[in-house]
Amino acid sequence: xxxxxxxxxxxxxxxxxxxxxxxxxxxxxxxxxxxxxxxxxxxxxxxxxxxxxxxxxxxxxxxxxxxxxxxxxxxxxxxxxxxxxxxxxxxxxxxxxxxxxxxxxxxxxxxxxxxxxxxxxxxxxxxxxxxxxxxxxxxxxxxxxxxxxxxxxxxxxxxxxxxxxxxxxxxxxxxxxxxxxxxxxxxxxxxxxxxxxxxxxxxxxxxxxxxxxxxxxxxxxxxxxxxxxxxxxxxxxxxxxxxxxxxxx
Numbered sequence: 001x002x003x004x005x006x007x008x009x010x011x012x013x014x015x016x017x018x019x020x021x022x023x024x025x026x027x028x029x030x031x032x033x034x035x036x037x038x039x040x041x042x043x044x045x046x047x048x049x050x051x052x053x054x055x056x057x058x059x060x061x062x063x064x065x066x067x068x069x070x071x072x073x074x075x076x077x078x079x080x081x082x083x084x085x086x087x088x089x090x091x092x093x094x095x096x097x098x099x100x101x102x103x104x105x106x107x108x109x110x111x112x113x114x115x116x117x118x119x120x121x122x123x124x125x126x127x128x129x130x131x132x133x134x135x136x137x138x139x140x141x142x143x144x145x146x147x148x149x150x151x152x153x154x155x156x157x158x159x160x161x162x163x164x165x166x167x168x169x170x171x172x173x174x175x176x177x178x179x180x181x182x183x184x185x186x187x188x189x190x191x192x193x194x195x196x197x198x199x200x201x202x203x204x205x206x207x208x209x210x211x212x213x214x215x216x217x218x219x220x221x222x223x224x225x226x227x228x229x230x231x232x233x234x235x236x237x238x239x240x241x242x243x244x245x246x247x248x249x
Contacts, residue, residue: 004067004086010109010168011046011070016157020050024214025195025233026104026133030054033129033237038099041065043088043120044106048075051102056080060100065091089115096125103132105233107181108169117185124240130187133235136194138174138228175227178236187238194223194231 009015022030030051034040036059042051045064052075055062064082066072075082085092089112101120107113120130135155136142145153145161154160156167173181179192198215215223222230 007067007109008070011068016168018046020046020048022050022054023196026050026235027054029131029133029195029235029237030058030102033131034058034060034100034102036060039097040100040102041091041093041098041120041123043091043101043103043116044109045075045080045082046071048078048080048082050104052080052082053078055102087116089119091119091123093123095122096128097123099125099128101128101130103130105133105135107132108134108171108173110171113171114181114184117181117187121185121187121240126240126242128240129190130182130238130240131235132178132182132238133195133233134173134178135169136174136197136228136231136234137172139197139232140229141232143229173234175231175234178234182236182238186240188241190237190239192227192234192236194227194233195220195235196233197223197231 011017034055039061040055040063042055042062042064045052045066048064052062052064062081064075064080065085066075066082067085067087069084072082072084083092088106088110101124103120107116110116117130124130142153142155145151151161152164154164154167154169156169160167175192175194179189182189198219219230227234
């Protein structure tokens with residue numbers, strides 16, 4: 001199976017076919033770091049619902065790219081500008097084309113994430129920002145799964161524990177490794193933090209009893225103090241100071 005077939009299957013009715021949404025945690029990151037009027041590129045845009053609609057609604061210029069033609073078709077159906085690409089490590093844009101590049105829950109799906117982050121740096125203007133989010137492999141619930149329950153959960157969907165071999169997550173990150181991959185791509189980390197964790201969402205009997213969209217304020221304080229332990233996801237904001245072309249290994 002080639003790369004395009006792999007991702008088309010991911011977006012098919014028989015695959016994972018995720019539907020995006022802008023979570024409160026992601027919205028806070030965008031509100032803090034994306035200036036109104038910014039020209040934004042969404043790498044791995046999917047159906048556009050995760051970032052595209054929010055960015056347009058907040059006065060930004062938006063372009064999305066994805067390797068899946070099905071995902072791009074769904075994004076365009078929402079009125080978003082989106083294009084199909086062969087690979088996130090080869091973006092069809094000139095150097096310095098964007099003020100902000102967002103890459104939300106994508107790096108964990110990529111075969112060569114460092115090459116892709118380097119390419120995102122290339123299309124940023126000097127002073128531009130990269131915003132990345134990924135799942136946190138060191139989250140407290142993942143530690144409980146591994147150490148106490150003796151199981152591996154790559155967190156792709158609700159079948160990930162019973163069938164981890166089919167999970168779409170093929171790379172794994174925590175706050176430290178995200179900081180290192182950003183630096184390796186020639187970007188300067190501005191902030192690396194954690195979000196999207198909680199107790200209600202990850203203790204089974206509580207998650208079934210209580211509805212929740214957001215962690216409590218005390219829990220969000222814990223995420224700031226110990227991001228590696230308490231954040232289900234990692235977010236990073238990095239700045240391109242001066243673009244320096246890098247030869248790939």
